[in-house]
Each structure stands twice: as C-alpha cells, then as structure tokens.
Amino acid sequence: MPTDPRSISLPVRRLGLAQAGDADLPRTVPIEAPIAIEVGGFGYAVMMGTPADLEDYALGFALAEGLIERADQMAAVDAVALENGGWVLRLWLAPERASIGLERARTRLGESSCGLCGMDSIEAVLAPLPRLATSLAVTREAIAHALHALSDHQPLGRATGAVHAAAFCAPDGAIVLAREDVGRHNALDKLVGALLREGIDPAGGFILLSARCSYELVEKTVRAGCPLLVTISAPTSLAAQRAEGAGLALVSLARRDSALVVCDPQKVIKA
Template sequence: MQSPPDPRSITLPVHRLGLAEAGDADLPRTVPIEAPIAIEVGGFGYAVMMATPADLEDYALGFALAEGLIERADQMEAVDAVPLEFPDRAGEGRVLRLWLSPDRAGLALDRARTRLGESSCGLCGMDSIEAVLAPLPRLKADLAVTREAIAGALNALSEHQPLGRATGAVHAAAFCAPDGTIVLAREDVGRHNALDKLIGALLREGLDPAGGFILLSARCSYELVEKTVRAGCPLLVTISAPTSLAAQRAEVAGLALVSLARRDSALVICDPQDVIKK
C-alpha cells in the first residue's frame, strides 16, 4: 500500500550550480510545505496564517492560547481541518475551524469582529485563501546572469551590511547589476521589510528592477517571491532555502529562483526563462 504524502515537505528537482567549487548536478531537494491556513472561530473568519499544514490540532490550541481565546485545552471543544484545492493556480490551503466552549465563544466573537474591523482587506475563510493564491503577473525576462556574477554578489554582500555586522540580528536585501555588482542594499530586522525598503529605494532612484537581480540574506517564503515579481525583477537569489509555495509561485510567474546560495554552490530551484547562464 502506498504511503500518504507527507504534509510537511515535498521534493523538488533542482540544479546544483558550482560557484567556488566544481560539481554541477541535477538532484532532488526536500523543501518545507507552506500553505495559507484560514482560521475560523465559531463560524467567523478570524485570521489567515501561513504555515506547514501538519499537526494542525496542536497549532489550533497554541494559536488560540496565544490569542487569549482560551486558557485551557478543555475550552477547545473541536477542531476541523478542511483542505482546499485550487486547480487554476499554484498552491492549496486549509480552513481550520475552531469550536470553543460556550464560556469562551462570546470572547472569540468579539475578537473576530475587532480583527475584521481593523483589517483593510476584509478577508476571511475561502476568499482569503483565494486572495493569497491570486495569480501573479507573468514576468518578461531580458537578463543574463552568470554563476560568477552570483558568486561576486554573495562575496560582496557583507560589505553592505553595517547594521548586520554590528548586531548580527538583521536581514539584508540587495539589488545587483547583471555582473554581480551590488548597486543598492537595505537592512531591517524583518526580511520582508528589508525587501520593501530595497524596492522603494529602486523606485526613488529611478532604477528598473528588470535590469538586475535581487539577493536576500533570508529564507525564501512565498511573500518574498511575490514582492520580487510585482517589482518586475526576473531573478531572486536567497541565502537560505525556499518553501514549496515560493517555488511553485516563482515557476508560474516566470521568476528564476536560486536558493541556498553560499560561497561554494547554489541551487537553481527554477529558471523558466533561462536567465542563468550555466
């Protein structure tokens, strides 16, 4: 009997790109699954979180406790996890339905109304997952980047991280010319913020993101892929590994994605438009 798929990870075919050492190879790489989880409490939309869709009952209890919805495990009467598939777009999601004891249900309803009132998107349930997985614009790439350019940018990144050197606690996002020269860099405690700052700096300077590539000192989650695509940059290089949804979204949008980029090697997760010249 075939074992059920692992809800925590998938295996992708990738290409190892030798940088400081030889050893190009096609090989498999296991990446964690990232999926939107729409949390409903008592039938009301409460939040949408990105998570690995495993151990969801534990997640529901921990989330509810952290949110102040419950104080004890027995105040959670039931948890239902419903998978959702969207054949017309990359990715899938879950609706996580939490049912609380009567003495906590009123509090949860008040909190849900407050959260929805504070949100500008007004998303809940399936609609919110559809919004997370909304189709991205397809990139048009007119860029050629060599392994030497990627290696050069990696080697130079620390020179553009003064706050990182001082604290060891921030991320960096850099925009690189096709030859690997770092043109602009920004730092922040949040990897998403660092990328937003970099894109904003490119806009202020009147620089076209399509004319180079972005290098991030971070794990590659789907939001970073989407920000890069919406900025119009055709290549994203990250120092850590991607999630499943990041890889899927990059492929569909035509974004070249290179991850686990280190001084010795990097993994080409996808390159739909042959941006990387091997």
C-alpha cells in the first residue's frame, strides 16, 4: 500500500502539440480507491474516494445519512487497507443508534455518495429539510477573503489539479478547517466530520466548496446546521429550491471579482 494515501507520482510523457518539446516527466496524481462502508458489520455502500482523513469522512457520512446526530453517537471507526488497493471503513454506532443503522442497511436501495441513498420514494427524497435558524452575518469582503485564501489550504489540489476542496470559514472569512478528496461529496463529508470531531459548531461560519452546487451538497450543508454555502461553480435548479426552502443562504459562481447570491432568505449577506 502507498505510504501517502492522498497521491502518487506517475511517470508520464509530455507530447508537444502546439508547442514543441516531448519529455518524460513525473506527474503527481490523487489516489482514487474504492471504500466499502460497513455499519455495525453490515455492508452499506461502496464509494470512490481519496483514502485520507477517513475518520472525518465516517462522521460526516454518518451524519448525512441520518445514522448519527452527534459525534459521540459514533462508538468507533476502523479503517482497513486491503491488498487489492481498496479500503474497508467500519462504522460502529453507539447502542442507542445501532438499530437505525441496521434498518437503513436492510432497506437501502442504491449506493451513492449523495447522502440520500435508501430512500424508497421521490416524496421521501424531496421531503422538507430542517429549517435553519441563524444570526450569522457575513460581508462580501469576508467571502472574497476566503476565496483568496482557499488555494493555501489545497495542497493536494496544487499538486494534482484533480481534487475538490471543502473549507469551513469564520464569519470574517478566515479558513478554520479544510479537507480534500477526488469526490466533492466526500470532501464535504470529511469537512463536516472534522467539525464534529473538533467540536466546532457549523452554525458559527460558512462553508466554501470548489465545486458546482448540486442539491446533495445543499442538503449536507443544511443537515450539518451551517447557514451559508459558497460554491465556485453554478447551482442546479433543485439546489436553489432546497436552499431557499431550508433558509440556507447560497452564493455561487464565486470568483475573486464577483459572486452570485442565489438566495438569502435570512439576510446573512451584509452589504
């Protein structure tokens, strides 16, 4: 198994096209591996992800799936590397949550990183999200500060150019924590798990994602209790609708020179 679970160096050949000059070069690429998730000894899902910060990932994934509500409801997490390059991530819930994990494992219909797997109807998938309550105030300057600082918290992204980042930012835009993964859902799950483990309240700041804004990312943010989501790329229609309905402030197409306020039902963004 590789000593660094985040990346490896591959020998590649640069092929000159518009610009002459072929060359043999090393190229750092992120590790993508299958991660089988077990809950209470039962198979639950197989994800593709970067096998780093797996305890954070387990906590964030379990929260998004409704398996836990607090970090102390996760009794233990075991991450086991397999000889074939895959990983097994074993989640052991506290006794009061074990029956929930067992029932979800039994009724699960599909496997995905969206956090909505196992839903047996469209009505269940589109059920109203918890309504956020917040007094958070964030200025445009704070958003600009976070965007400017994000690259400093993306070591794997700088090395490979092939992973997503999720960062939790203080109201003034200072980045408190960040996590990276080849999957944007995984990066957010890892970040939420890290916040749980560190005892940091997501309601006290905002999340910044280097990804397009799909509805799954909105739902993960709402379930974590964070009142503002900022994404680099555009949202989908359902993401905007779900954010509005849950009271989540959503800012997308965030660039260093401008950003689009998709919705701000609780007036989090201050002029």
